[in-house]
Amino acid sequence: MKRAGRGLLVAIVLIAVAAPWLAPNPPDRQFTTYLYAPPTRVHVEAAQGTYFHPLRVVSRLERRFEEERDRHVRLVWFDGRLVASADGNDPLLLLGADSYGRDIFSRLLYGARTSLGLAVLATLAAMIIGACVGGLAGYAGGLVDETLSRLSDFVLVLPAIYVVLALRSVMPLVLSPRDVFLLLVGIFGLIGWPIVARGVRGIVASEREREYIAAGRALGASPVRLLAVHLLPATRGYLATQATLLLPAFILAEATLSYVGLGFPDAVPTWGTMLHDASNVALLGDAPWTLAPAAAIFVVVLAVNLVVQGSGESPLLR
Amino acid sequence: MQTRSQSGIDESKSEAMLRFLVRRLLFAVLLVIAVSSGALLLTRVAPGDVTANLGAFAPPDEVARTRARFDLDRSPVAQWGGWALRASRFDFGDSFLYNRPVGALIRSAAVNTAILAVAALALATLVGIPLGILTGSRSGVLPAAVRGVSLVCLSVPPLLTSLFLVFLASRTGWLPPGGMTSVDAIDASWSAWMLDVARHLPLPALALALPLAATFERLQAQAMSETIQQPFVVAAMARGVGWRQLLVDHAWRASLRSMCAIYGLAIGALLSGSFIVEYVTAWPGLGRLMYEALRARDIYLIAGCAAMGGVFLAFGSVIADLLLFAADPRVREGHAA
Numbered sequence: 001m002k003r004a005g006r007g008l009l010v011a012i013v014l015i016a017v018a019a020p021w022l023a024p025n026p027p028d029r030q031f032t033t034y035l036y037a038p039p040t041r042v043h044v045e046a047a048q049g050t051y052f053h054p055l056r057v058v059s060r061l062e063r064r065f066e067e068e069r070d071r072h073v074r075l076v077w078f079d080g081r082l083v084a085s086a087d088g089n090d091p092l093l094l095l096g097a098d099s100y101g102r103d104i105f106s107r108l109l110y111g112a113r114t115s116l117g118l119a120v121l122a123t124l125a126a127m128i129i130g131a132c133v134g135g136l137a138g139y140a141g142g143l144v145d146e147t148l149s150r151l152s153d154f155v156l157v158l159p160a161i162y163v164v165l166a167l168r169s170v171m172p173l174v175l176s177p178r179d180v181f182l183l184l185v186g187i188f189g190l191i192g193w194p195i196v197a198r199g200v201r202g203i204v205a206s207e208r209e210r211e212y213i214a215a216g217r218a219l220g221a222s223p224v225r226l227l228a229v230h231l232l233p234a235t236r237g238y239l240a241t242q243a244t245l246l247l248p249a250f251i252l253a254e255a256t257l258s259y260v261g262l263g264f265p266d267a268v269p270t271w272g273t274m275l276h277d278a279s280n281v282a283l284l285g286d287a288p289w290t291l292a293p294a295a296a297i298f299v300v301v302l303a304v305n306l307v308v309q310g311s312g313e314s315p316l317l318r
Numbered sequence: 319m320q321t322r323s324q325s326g327i328d329e330s331k332s333e334a335m336l337r338f339l340v341r342r343l344l345f346a347v348l349l350v351i352a353v354s355s356g357a358l359l360l361t362r363v364a365p366g367d368v369t370a371n372l373g374a375f376a377p378p379d380e381v382a383r384t385r386a387r388f389d390l391d392r393s394p395v396a397q398w399g400g401w402a403l404r405a406s407r408f409d410f411g412d413s414f415l416y417n418r419p420v421g422a423l424i425r426s427a428a429v430n431t432a433i434l435a436v437a438a439l440a441l442a443t444l445v446g447i448p449l450g451i452l453t454g455s456r457s458g459v460l461p462a463a464v465r466g467v468s469l470v471c472l473s474v475p476p477l478l479t480s481l482f483l484v485f486l487a488s489r490t491g492w493l494p495p496g497g498m499t500s501v502d503a504i505d506a507s508w509s510a511w512m513l514d515v516a517r518h519l520p521l522p523a524l525a526l527a528l529p530l531a532a533t534f535e536r537l538q539a540q541a542m543s544e545t546i547q548q549p550f551v552v553a554a555m556a557r558g559v560g561w562r563q564l565l566v567d568h569a570w571r572a573s574l575r576s577m578c579a580i581y582g583l584a585i586g587a588l589l590s591g592s593f594i595v596e597y598v599t600a601w602p603g604l605g606r607l608m609y610e611a612l613r614a615r616d617i618y619l620i621a622g623c624a625a626m627g628g629v630f631l632a633f634g635s636v637i638a639d640l641l642l643f644a645a646d647p648r649v650r651e652g653h654a655a
Contacts (some may be wrong), residue, residue: 157349157631159590162608166357166620169612170364252475256594258476260609278481279598285488294478302473309469310537 005150012300016112023106024084024092027269031091031101036063036287039096045251050075050083054090063286066250096289099279104292107269114270115298118184119250123243126190131239135227137197137202144284149201152194160191164253168262172188178269184263188250203235244308247299255297271297335643342639346632354565354625359403361617362394368414368615377473388414388617401621410625411618420622423607428497428626431596431603435588435630437519442584445529447577450538455546463536467549471532476591480525480598493521496600522599526591530584537580541573574645578638585634589627603631617619623637 014024031037034058040052051074053067068297074086074217094105138212155163167187175183207213208231216226251271257263259279266273271293278290369381377487384393388411389397401411411418418505449468453461474482487495494500505516545551546569555569593605600606604626611619 154349154352157586157635158353159586159593160632161590161593162605162624162627165593165609165612166360166624170366170557172365252477256477259594260597262613275477275481284481284485288485288489291481291485294481297475298473298478301356301475302470305469305473 001306005303008303016116022082023109025106027107027110032060033057034097037097040093095292111271113268119247121186122188122250123246126192129193131200134197134200135204138201152197155194155317158193182265192246199238200235207234220256244304248304348624349469349632350628353628354621357624358621361620410622413619415614415616420618424622424626425609427604439525441527442530446534447538450535454539468532468535471528477594480527480595483521483525494518522595522601525595541576545569545573578642582635582638
């Protein structure tokens with residue numbers, strides 16, 4: 001189970017990295033006659049190779065499309081991209097199109113870069129803050145420990161998503177994608193650190209009573225050196241577990257924020273902004289492919305759960 | 319649980335329990351005050367305020383009047399002081415967005431969220447705990463299948479379950495895909511209203527309960543399989559206690575201690591999850607109200623929502639403590655806090 005989960009995670013990261021090569025279309029290209037178009041049906045025949053029939057819109061109001069049976073559009077393989085349509089005006093839409101006629105599959109791949117990149121950076125931020133605070137609290141003890149532990153306990157009690165919402169909504173609503181990215185990394189880091197700090201504090205507090213730390217101190221090692229070189233490395237295993245738990249939580253937080261319109265602007269492909277496109281209930285029933293990012297989030301969370309369950313750690317309520 | 323006689327020893331025990339509860343209640347009050355004051359001050363010191371809703375061309379005197387109405391012309395500390403004084407008399411100020419007192423708005427939203435949360439919690443408990451006992455104590459095809467399903471459910475957070483259920487509902491028409499009541503039910507009789515709400519409740523409740531039930535199942539299974547290996551269970555088995563009684567009366571009761579701690583956390587998860595479920599399914603609860611208030615910078619409504627959220631959290635942790643008292647005699651007798 002653990003191995004399957006790890007393999008899945010590695011595959012997802014590779015897909016995100018290779019997005020420009022894997023995606024059949026540019027993520028922001030709008031195919032104006034393909035609004036809410038269904039996924040393209042690819043035909044494989046020995047004589048003609050791989051091809052598909054392009055779609056013609058029958059009714060824009062009802063979003064009905066018809067395959068042009070007499071026209072064949074070939075697929076071109078390994079020409080700069082893994083696969084693409086031979087005709088630029090008849091796109092290959094593996095997962096259909098969204099409300100602007102953009103290719104959902106390509107956006108999903110590019111969205112993985114933003115969503116995963118944000119989650120990874122935010123996880124790193126939370127771990128660094130958490131390790132510093134927890135290490136300080138565990139090493140210093142006394143009043144410092146008391147204050148920092150109370151603070152992290154307090155943040156832990158709060159329902160994280162509301163804090164994120166509140167912090168995000170007091171910032172200007174319209175920001176450039178880069179600023180949104182940095183802001184969200186900051187906010188998620190601020191919310192995520194206490195859970196890391198609490199565990200690190202416990203480990204450091206018990207490790208510092210061990211002989212090797214006393215020996216280090218007797219040899220004249222400074223507290224900073226003791227912490228950085230001897231104590232924090234002892235928390236490695238714990239940090240790895242926490243990272244796998246924080247990562248999906250942050251992916252989900254981004255999705256939630258973008259879904260309610262407080263995350264990235266709609267033009268930026270992330271899994272959250274794509275889900276936002278699926279928020280029109282009336283259309284959702286007719287265009288289930290707009291839920292593709294939900295499936296992507298599910299796969300990531302499942303992969304993490306497989307890894308965590310396999311290692312016997314209990315999942316967290318988040 | 320047996321009732322205890324009023325002997326001298328028991329009095330000191332109940333005194334310890336009372337002290338413990340008082341401490342928790344004090345923490346609860348502090349939590350509510352800290353959360354609501356924090357929300358108020360954060361909204362106040364952040365750039366921009368509620369007058370942005372008046373539009374770009376509002377005359378300056380109207381902007382000034384609105385500022386004055388919401389005490390935005392006073393210093394943040396003075397505003398907080400005035401608000402806290404009035405809040406202590408249960409006057410939480412007015413909402414700009416709804417032009418109504420915040421107290422009334424919060425009350426109805428809190429009731430709606432409570433209905434949703436209680437339904438979801440009950441559903442998750444009724445499904446998750448028995449299945450957890452099963453998978454934690456047996457091996458075979460059925461427990462393995464339950465474990466697999468629960469791993470899948472664990473991986474669909476409320477955002478995904480609610481989206482998926484809304485999709486399913488709009489596709490099949492089995493259930494109304496959103497809202498808490500239909501239009502006809504607004505003027506209907508009490509019983510018709512109840513029926514209408516009962517029709518709208520299953521979808522959001524299920525969306526909220528699915529991941530929670532899976533969490534309960536996994537944790538109960540873990541607690542169960544750990545308890546079963548303990549010597550007292552083996553001893554009971556050796557005495558010839560029946561399998562069912564062994565599981566429920568001995569092993570399950572002992573595993574309850576760790577489950578109670580989970581319930582305290584579950585309230586936070588319910589609140590967090592209910593935000594997005596309420597948003598997706600248009601359930602008129604606290605999460606939706608908070609979201610609207612935040613977007614409009616409706617300062618007193620934000621503070622009120624935060625206070626109510628704090629009350630929910632504190633309530634949950636006190637309930638979890640009481641459950642712990644009921645479940646674990648060691649805690650009751652003051653051996654372990």
